[in-house]
Structures are given as structure tokens and as C-alpha cells.
Amino acid sequence: MPPLSARWKITAWIMVTTLALLSVVLVTAGTLLLRDVETRANSDLAQEADEFRTFAAEGVDPATTRPFTSIARLLDVYLLRQSPADGEVMVGVxxxxxxxxxxxxxPAEVGPSFFTTLLATPETAGIVDTPAGELRWGRVDVDSTAGAGSFVVGAFVDTGRAAVDRTMRxxxxxxxxxxxxxxxxxxxVAGRILHPVRTVRAVAxxxxxxxxxxxxxxxxxxxIAELAETFNAMLDRLEAAYTTQRQFVDDAGHELRTPITVVRGHLELLPDDPEERGRTLALVDSELARMGRIVADLLMLAKAEQPDFVVPRPVDVAQTMLDIESKVQPLGExxxxLMEIAEGTAWIDAQRVTQAVLALAANAVEHTADGSTIRLGSRFVDGGSSPRSLSLWVSDDGPGVSPHDAATIFERFQRGATAAETTERRPGAGLGLAIVRAIADAxxxxxxxRSVPGDGATFGIDLPTEPVSVREMRDGDDRKERM
Structure with missing residues (x-):
């Protein structure tokens, strides 16, 4: 037997709960209505008895305005004034x-003469079973100068109970x-509620x-919408991880294929001459070092997709810039x-920012000759309606970057036309600027x-100076104020 779907399970539980509740309501309502029939019958009997006692105590015949001359007359006058309720009967004895x-x-089974049997009992009220059902009765005895008699009132409660049964049906x-x-x-409703869940299952x-x-x-x-958003966010993370993994594998396979081929070819043809062997081993060592740098850069880019790639904290920008200035000196002659230094504090990862600026400085060294001038600096930029940012830059007087290359130069394995023409001077794989962009994005x-071909280039990164949560909170307050 196939298992019930969630839709039928929800419907079944709602049905069981509703049925149980209806059962409780019906039993409770029936019990209260039956009890009300009995209570109302007792109340009506007591009321009729009290009204008769009051009438008999007055004892004035409305036709003569004098006291009643007989008990029969008193009973007849009172009975003619009464309008019994359904199931209620009154007799005078x-x-x-x-x-x-x-x-x-x-009822046909019980006539007025039945009430004479109630005169012999010492009780003035009670409950008796009759062929017409249960009878609740009350009696008021009168003994006055007009004579002795009794007023008997009864209520057949089965009539009320039958009405309750009809109502309950x-x-x-x-x-x-x-x-x-x-x-x-x-x-x-269960179908509409579970529709997004079925959509999630179909997408999965x-x-x-x-x-x-x-x-x-x-x-x-x-x-349900939050579930869909969470599921989509999970898919975004999975797709990003898969894309990063696939890109890492593709990039590694593409970039490592050439040095591996070179190393294998030279090792297969390794000469016996010691001098030639030394040059071959030096070349192999150079290719292996380049492979190591490529792998390290690829791992760095893969790690850039992780949420803990950067750990921002309050940093003294001036001190960080001075540290960077001292570290760029060994990169080249x-x-x-150092043109300008921003003074203040910013929420950044100082190690990653230093790594990015050093990569920009190394890129400037690769594209300039010995003795050239390379300028670097940092400044705070007030964006007006935008949040304040920190800009760090490196400028050189090299060949510059064409507009076409500027659009793609921060992509992986992308090198400008000038760099491609002089690859023998620069052993990199074109990953340095991609790492710079990854750090900025993080x-x-x-x-x-910014560059004019033939007149140098300026590379830089712009970073927010506050944590993302603080900026979002401030932006939300600004939006509320505008509203």
C-alpha cells in the first residue's frame, strides 16, 4: 500500500480533529438542551403554582367583585385565564x-381523570411515568370558606425532549x-500550501x-516563501562552490599542462653532459616553481569564495600604508x-589589503624598467549620498593599458597586449590582478x-570603511527618514 501524501495527511488530521470537536459539541449541546427542558418544566410548574396561590389568596370573583362562593368557581375562573405552554396541562379538582x-x-393515552390519582399522595409535587411518557407535576391544595379543592399542573417533558431530538438531528x-x-x-488549502514544497521537490x-x-x-x-528563499540560497551556495571547483580544475588543467609538458620533455631528453644537465635541471626547477606559484594563486582564488576569506576589523590606515611602503621596496629597483596617506580608521582586513596592494605594486614592477618611478597612496573618499570609502592606488609610467584590455584585465589568466608581447620578462600566469579583485569583492x-595607452596606468581598490551590517542599518534609517 503506497504511503499517504502530505496533502491527504493534512486533510485527514483536519477531518479527525473537526469530527472530534463536532462530536463533543453535539453531545454537550444535547445534554444541555435536555437539561434545559427539565429545568424549564420545573420552573413553569413552580411559576403556575405561585400564580395560583396568589390568585386564591385574593379570593375575589371578578364578575361580582365579592369573594368566591365556591371552590369550583375559583378554579374555573383561574383556569380560563391560563395559556399553557406546549406539553403543559392544568386541571382543577x-x-x-x-x-x-x-x-x-x-395525550390520547392520558386523560384529565389521571390527575385524581395524584390527590391521594402526600407529596405536592413529583415525577411519574405515564403511557405518554414522563410527567412532572405540582399540586396546590385550597381549603377556604368557599370549600376545599386542588389545582394540579403537569408537564409532559417528552414533548420537549422530542423537540430537542429534532433539533439535534x-x-x-x-x-x-x-x-x-x-x-x-x-x-x-493543503494543496495550495504544499504547492511550493512540490515545486522545491521538482526543482531538486x-x-x-x-x-x-x-x-x-x-x-x-x-x-513557505522563506523555505523557498532558503532553498534558493542553498542552491546559490552549491552553484558557487561547484563553479569555483570546476573553474579551479579547468584553470589548473589549462595552466599546468604547458609546464608539465616542458618538464616531461626535458626530463625525457636529459643529456649526459653535466653542463647541459645543469641547464636542463635549472629550467625544470624554474617551471616547477612557476607551477607552484600558479597552484598557490588558484588556491587563493578558490579560498576567496569562502565567507572567512577576509576578517575585517578596525585598522589604522596610516600605519598600514607605511607598512605597505616598506614592503614594496624589495620588489624591484x-x-x-608615497604620495598621500589617509589618516583614520577603517574596517578592513589589513593582511588581505596589504596583499592586494603588493600585487598591484608587483604588477607595476613587471611593466616598468629599472629606475622608473612608481607612486602609491591612499585617501578617504566621501561619496556624498554613498557611504565613505577608502581608496588605495598604485601608479606607474609604463606602457599603460588599452581600453579593450582594461575591461578584462582583472579576469583570470587575462594579460594585456603589452604583457603578452614580453612574457619572457614576467613568469606569472595572469592571476595577480584576479586576486586583487577577489580581495576587493570580499x-x-x-x-x-585608469590608463592612457603609452602614458602609464593607475590601479587601485575602493573599500568601504564600515562593516556591512552598520552600513545596512544606516541605509535603513536613512530610508525611514526619507519616508
């Missing part, structure tokens, strides 16, 4: 006989119809190891000029280049 003035509808039928309607509504089924682009459509702002900043 004088001299041991039931008077003709009888009020109420007597009607309520039960309506409840069953409502239960069926509830089942239909529950089935439809469509995802393959090579295609992670499918996403769940998000509608509304409820828990250049005239290093800070939620940007990497940039």
Missing part, C-alpha cells in the same frame, strides 16, 4: 372530581455537511551534477614615492584601473 375546565392538550445533518465542506476546503529532481541553475519561484512572505568594494 373540587369535591374529588375533575372540573370540565381543563387547560392544555392531553438537524444540527447533526448540518454538521456532517459542514464536515464534508471542510474536507474539500482542507484538501484545496531537475538539478543535475552539471546544472545547478534551477531555482524555486518565490511568492509571498510566509514560512624602482623609485618608490570587502564589498571594487578594483579599478
Amino acid at each position: 373540587a369535591d374529588g372530581a375533575v372540573l370540565d375546565t381543563v387547560r392544555g392538550q392531553f 438537524t444540527i447533526t445533518i448540518v454538521s456532517l455537511l459542514g464536515l464534508v465542506l471542510t474536507a474539500g476546503v482542507a484538501y484545496l 529532481a531537475d538539478i543535475s551534477e552539471s546544472d545547478l541553475t534551477a531555482r524555486v519561484p518565490v511568492a509571498g512572505h510566509d514560512d 624602482r623609485r618608490w614615492h 570587502h564589498h568594494g571594487a578594483a579599478w584601473v
Whole structure:
């Protein structure tokens, strides 16, 4: 037997709960209504008895305005004034006989003469079983100068109970119809609620190891929408991790293929001459070192996708810039000029920022000759409506970057036309600027280049000076103020 779907399980639980609740309501309502019939019957009997006592105590015949001359007359006058409720009967008994003035509808099984049997009991009220059902009765005896007699009032409660049964049958039928309607509504609502879940399942089924682009459509702002957003965020992370892994494998395979081929070819043809062998081993060592640098750079770019790649904290920008200035000196025989220093504090990862600026400085060294001037500096930039940022830059007087190359120079393994023409001077694989951009992106900043071909180039990064959470909170406050 196949398992029930979540939709049917939800519908079933709603039905069971509703049925249990309806059962409790019906039993409780029936019990209260039956009890009300009995209570109302007792109350009506007591009320009729009290009214008769009051009338008998007055003892004035309305026709003569004088006291009643007989008990039969008193009972007849009172009975003619009464309007019994449904199931209620009233009789008068004088001299041991039931008077003709009888009020109420007597059942066929029980006549007025039945009430004479109640005169012999010492009780003035009680409950008796009759062929017409249970009878609740009350008696008021009168003994005055007009004579002796009794007023007897009774209530056949089965009449009220039958009305309760009819009412409960009607309520039960309506409840069953409502239960069926509830089942239909529950089935439809459960389907609508579970539709996004089915969509998530369908998307998960469509995802393959090579295609992670499918996403769940998000509608509304409820828990299901949050589930879809969380699922999409998970897919984003998986796709990013897969893309990074695939790109790492592709890049490693592409870039390492050439040095591996060179190393293998030279080792296979390793000469016996010691001098030639030495040159070959030196070349092999150089290629292996280049392979090591490529692998290290690729691992760095792969790590840049991790959330802990940068750990921002408050940093003294001036001191960081002075440290960078001292570290660029050994990169090459250049005239290093520190043009400006930003003074203040910024939330940045000092080690990563230093790594990025050193990469820009190394790039400037690669594209300039010995003795050239390389300038570097940092400044705070007030963006007006935008948050304040920290800009760090390195400028050289090399051949510059063409507009076409400037659009792609921060991509992996992309080198400008000038660099491609002089690769023998620069053993890198074109990953340095990609690492610079990865560091800027991890800070939620940007990497940039400004250049006029033939007149040098300026590379830099712009970084926010506050944590992302603080900026988002401030932006939210600004939006509230504008509203």
C-alpha cells in the first residue's frame, strides 16, 4: 500500500480533529438542551403554582367583585385565564372530581381523570411515568370558606425532549455537511500550501551534477516563501562552490599542462653532459616553481569564495600604508614615492589589503624598467549620498593599458597586449590582478584601473570603511527618514 501524501495527511488530521470537536459539541449541546427542558418544566410548574396561590389568596370573583362562593368557581375562573405552554396541562379538582375546565392538550393515552390519582399522595409535587411518557407535576391544595379543592399542573417533558431530538438531528445533518465542506476546503488549502514544497521537490529532481541553475519561484512572505528563499540560497551556495571547483580544475588543467609538458620533455631528453644537465635541471626547477606559484594563486582564488576569506576589523590606515611602503621596496629597483596617506580608521582586513596592494605594486614592477618611478597612496573618499570609502592606488609610467584590455584585465589568466608581447620578462600566469579583485569583492568594494595607452596606468581598490551590517542599518534609517 503506497504511503499517504502530505496533502491527504493534512486533510485527514483536519477531518479527525473537526469530527472530534463536532462530536463533543453535539453531545454537550444535547445534554444541555435536555437539561434545559427539565429545568424549564420545573420552573413553569413552580411559576403556575405561585400564580395560583396568589390568585386564591385574593379570593375575589371578578364578575361580582365579592369573594368566591365556591371552590369550583375559583378554579374555573383561574383556569380560563391560563395559556399553557406546549406539553403543559392544568386541571382543577373540587369535591374529588375533575372540573370540565381543563387547560392544555392531553395525550390520547392520558386523560384529565389521571390527575385524581395524584390527590391521594402526600407529596405536592413529583415525577411519574405515564403511557405518554414522563410527567412532572405540582399540586396546590385550597381549603377556604368557599370549600376545599386542588389545582394540579403537569408537564409532559417528552414533548420537549422530542423537540430537542429534532433539533439535534438537524444540527447533526448540518454538521456532517459542514464536515464534508471542510474536507474539500482542507484538501484545496493543503494543496495550495504544499504547492511550493512540490515545486522545491521538482526543482531538486531537475538539478543535475552539471546544472545547478534551477531555482524555486518565490511568492509571498510566509514560512513557505522563506523555505523557498532558503532553498534558493542553498542552491546559490552549491552553484558557487561547484563553479569555483570546476573553474579551479579547468584553470589548473589549462595552466599546468604547458609546464608539465616542458618538464616531461626535458626530463625525457636529459643529456649526459653535466653542463647541459645543469641547464636542463635549472629550467625544470624554474617551471616547477612557476607551477607552484600558479597552484598557490588558484588556491587563493578558490579560498576567496569562502565567507572567512577576509576578517575585517578596525585598522589604522596610516600605519598600514607605511607598512605597505616598506614592503614594496624589495620588489624591484624602482623609485618608490608615497604620495598621500589617509589618516583614520577603517574596517578592513589589513593582511588581505596589504596583499592586494603588493600585487598591484608587483604588477607595476613587471611593466616598468629599472629606475622608473612608481607612486602609491591612499585617501578617504566621501561619496556624498554613498557611504565613505577608502581608496588605495598604485601608479606607474609604463606602457599603460588599452581600453579593450582594461575591461578584462582583472579576469583570470587575462594579460594585456603589452604583457603578452614580453612574457619572457614576467613568469606569472595572469592571476595577480584576479586576486586583487577577489580581495576587493570580499570587502564589498571594487578594483579599478585608469590608463592612457603609452602614458602609464593607475590601479587601485575602493573599500568601504564600515562593516556591512552598520552600513545596512544606516541605509535603513536613512530610508525611514526619507519616508
